[in-house]
Amino acid sequence: MVDVAKLAGVSISTVSHVLNGTRRVNPQTRRRVMKAIEETGYRQDALARAVRRSKSESIGLIVSDAGEPAFAEMVHGVENAVAKRGLTLLLANSAESAEREEAALRSLLDRRVDGLILARAAASAPTVLDRLRDGATPLVLLDRIYQDEPFDQVGAQNRQSTLSLVEHLHAAGHRCVAVVAGDTRVPTLAERVAGFEDAVRLLGMDPTMQATIAVSDEAEIQAALSHALRHQQVTAVVALSTPLAAAALRSLSALERNVGPDVAFATFDGFAYPDLFHPHLTTVHQPAFDMGVAAVAMIAARMENSDAPPQTLRLRQHVAFRESTADWAP
Amino acid sequence: MVDVAKLAGVSISTVSHVLNGTRRVNPQTRRRVMKAIEETGYRQDALARAVRRSKSESIGLIVSDAGEPAFAEMVHGVENAVAKRGLTLLLANSAESAEREEAALRSLLDRRVDGLILARAAASAPTVLDRLRDGATPLVLLDRIYQDEPFDQVGAQNRQSTLSLVEHLHAAGHRCVAVVAGDTRVPTLAERVAGFEDAVRLLGMDPTMQATIAVSDEAEIQAALSHALRHQQVTAVVALSTPLAAAALRSLSALERNVGPDVAFATFDGFAYPDLFHPHLTTVHQPAFDMGVAAVAMIAARMENSDAPPQTLRLRQHVAFRESTADWAP
DNA sequence: CTGTTAGCGCCTTCAT
DNA sequence: ATGAAGGCGCTAACAG
Numbered sequence: 001m002v003d004v005a006k007l008a009g010v011s012i013s014t015v016s017h018v019l020n021g022t023r024r025v026n027p028q029t030r031r032r033v034m035k036a037i038e039e040t041g042y043r044q045d046a047l048a049r050a051v052r053r054s055k056s057e058s059i060g061l062i063v064s065d066a067g068e069p070a071f072a073e074m075v076h077g078v079e080n081a082v083a084k085r086g087l088t089l090l091l092a093n094s095a096e097s098a099e100r101e102e103a104a105l106r107s108l109l110d111r112r113v114d115g116l117i118l119a120r121a122a123a124s125a126p127t128v129l130d131r132l133r134d135g136a137t138p139l140v141l142l143d144r145i146y147q148d149e150p151f152d153q154v155g156a157q158n159r160q161s162t163l164s165l166v167e168h169l170h171a172a173g174h175r176c177v178a179v180v181a182g183d184t185r186v187p188t189l190a191e192r193v194a195g196f197e198d199a200v201r202l203l204g205m206d207p208t209m210q211a212t213i214a215v216s217d218e219a220e221i222q223a224a225l226s227h228a229l230r231h232q233q234v235t236a237v238v239a240l241s242t243p244l245a246a247a248a249l250r251s252l253s254a255l256e257r258n259v260g261p262d263v264a265f266a267t268f269d270g271f272a273y274p275d276l277f278h279p280h281l282t283t284v285h286q287p288a289f290d291m292g293v294a295a296v297a298m299i300a301a302r303m304e305n306s307d308a309p310p311q312t313l314r315l316r317q318h319v320a321f322r323e324s325t326a327d328w329a330p
Numbered sequence: 331m332v333d334v335a336k337l338a339g340v341s342i343s344t345v346s347h348v349l350n351g352t353r354r355v356n357p358q359t360r361r362r363v364m365k366a367i368e369e370t371g372y373r374q375d376a377l378a379r380a381v382r383r384s385k386s387e388s389i390g391l392i393v394s395d396a397g398e399p400a401f402a403e404m405v406h407g408v409e410n411a412v413a414k415r416g417l418t419l420l421l422a423n424s425a426e427s428a429e430r431e432e433a434a435l436r437s438l439l440d441r442r443v444d445g446l447i448l449a450r451a452a453a454s455a456p457t458v459l460d461r462l463r464d465g466a467t468p469l470v471l472l473d474r475i476y477q478d479e480p481f482d483q484v485g486a487q488n489r490q491s492t493l494s495l496v497e498h499l500h501a502a503g504h505r506c507v508a509v510v511a512g513d514t515r516v517p518t519l520a521e522r523v524a525g526f527e528d529a530v531r532l533l534g535m536d537p538t539m540q541a542t543i544a545v546s547d548e549a550e551i552q553a554a555l556s557h558a559l560r561h562q563q564v565t566a567v568v569a570l571s572t573p574l575a576a577a578a579l580r581s582l583s584a585l586e587r588n589v590g591p592d593v594a595f596a597t598f599d600g601f602a603y604p605d606l607f608h609p610h611l612t613t614v615h616q617p618a619f620d621m622g623v624a625a626v627a628m629i630a631a632r633m634e635n636s637d638a639p640p641q642t643l644r645l646r647q648h649v650a651f652r653e654s655t656a657d658w659a660p
Numbered sequence: 661c662t663g664t665t666a667g668c669g670c671c672t673t674c675a676t
Numbered sequence: 677a678t679g680a681a682g683g684c685g686c687t688a689a690c691a692g
Contacts, residue, residue: 001685001686002685010662010663011662011663011664012663012685012686013662013663013664013665013687013688014661014662014663016686016687016688017662017687020687022687022688023661023662024661025661025662026661026662029661029662043436043439043440044440044685044686045381045440045442045684045685045686046437046440046441046442047377047380047381047386047441047442047684047685047686048381048668048684048685048686048687049685049686049687050377050668050686051375051377051378051381051668051669051670051684051685051686052667052668052685052686052687052688053668053686053687053688054668056377058420058441066405066406066409067406069399069402069602072399072402072405072406075396075402075405075421076396076397076402076423079396079421079422079423080423083422083423083430083434088420088422088437088438088441089420089421089422090388090418090419090420090421091405091409091419091420091421092409092413092418092419093406093409093410093413100413104413106373107376107418108418109373110373110374110375110376111376111377111388111418112375112376112377246603246606249606250605250606271601271602271603271606272399272601272602273576273601275580276576276579276580276601276607277606277607277608278607278608278609279608331669331670332669340678340679341678341679341680342669342670342679343671343672343678343679343680343681344677344678344679346670346671346672347671347672347678350671352671352672353677353678354677355677355678356677356678359677359678374669374670375668375669375670377668377669377670378668378669378670378671378684379669379670379671380670381668381669381670381684381685381686382669382670382671382672382683382684383670383671383684384684
């Protein structure tokens, strides 16, 4: 910066001001400075600038499972929105571990990110957000919504979507449904279970004839499904996430039940390229990319106006009814 | 930091030294400082530290297409390796655009990342790496390998894998193959095409009976495939990436050719959960996660020893032979 | 319209 | 074994 100033015959202060457009400067000198910058190949040091302004022009994102396609999509959406605003994205993955989540949070905060987007880990510690309660750094909770937290949040309408899905199954004649629910500490999954229970009640289905399988391990899922199919006359299976769907489909295959004719099947989130996946699976599609975009928008809004009440945004999910729930007959 | 120093009754200099373990300090005072840090809830400012040391403890990653599953896996691998080293990941997506790539590069460099991992965009400008030629910031080129660039690189053994694949098809009786190649400015795809040409030569296949379809648009792919199937008696189709495979499979479906019995099919990179995808597709699996991990390792090595000659690492791909190339008969 | 100067929070000689 | 002091590169009063 000193070099530029010297070459242009001005003070570094002027250089700073032409760079930031932060005060009027004579077009003549302005030109000279620009030329000097060009010739010098000078680039502003974003870090020093951030230290001085205590604003880093960056936002941090912590996802709970970078391997899941839905989260990969959210990362994609966040990256897009962040880049569009000229910010930089700092990415971390907690891999569903409370320790890694805590460490990532500290690290990003130490880097003075201007905002933080967090999809909490399944095992997330209740105290992990304490250091953010003062609102110094805007936080938005992504995907996994915690009712009582005083933060902005973005998720999907899990409860209603599950209801629509089960209504559809009920209309097709299904009376006994098995839900592969996984780790129900995850609010997203708990909401979907709650939606299922809503449906059971509303549709007058017999609660004792339904099965909620709250495990994640494939072998356990298979055992539970086997039991449900044989002893509870379950005719439809609903998986609450992509990895659970994979485990369930493998289990059904091992149990020699054909998806479609033998047992109806539906899933949340689903697989990439659903039109190429056979059989075509009835799927509740999460607007993962848009959720990422929305999260960034909320951060931006919060940076403008920090004392508005926290807001929870739930995006609509698209329910695609396909083959896997069409070929079964009572 | 001043607060901590005051509370412990020492100078900030001592605080700095206990924090960094950068010189011997009396266990007594050391304790006092630690306690003061605890009570104050003091955290080091990573940015100020980076400015002073001109080392940011972060690495930048630019991918060319965050939507492709293979790149999502690489991001995952890079994130993992970076976190394991206690560094922070800055992520950007060029979306195959030279401008966005250039912008991302500048932005990350301005943030003084300690190393940079780049999967170049298809349209990448030849000059984009010029500012890195001096070696001040270690760079590793990921996935898309450029022969003549004097940088560390990590990719896959595309040429040999393609050869194995085509040998397999040839052994099954195929003599005319269509390759859906997409944008062959992408070195990865060009290498796979080269591997195909190697195979044609080595196996004595008639070059005029092969089709290389170097477009990405689905309608164009369908038209070209239609022509190749009818007028060139093509019996096997090979797609060189996941999106190309999706387009090709849709095209074949539109042309009413059954994958397997009517026409053999193989793809690179493939779809998630291949065991659930029907028909099971013969696939050359890229070790995308490991490529990401390896890229970080190379950055780390380069930071130790900057004057070793640049190295190109090619990881082996796993070729899984499955149904889609098993059911066809001459 | 422009320059001088005092920090931002930290590390690191140089003294003691 | 510890402190004092000078910057890292930058911005933002405060002066002219």
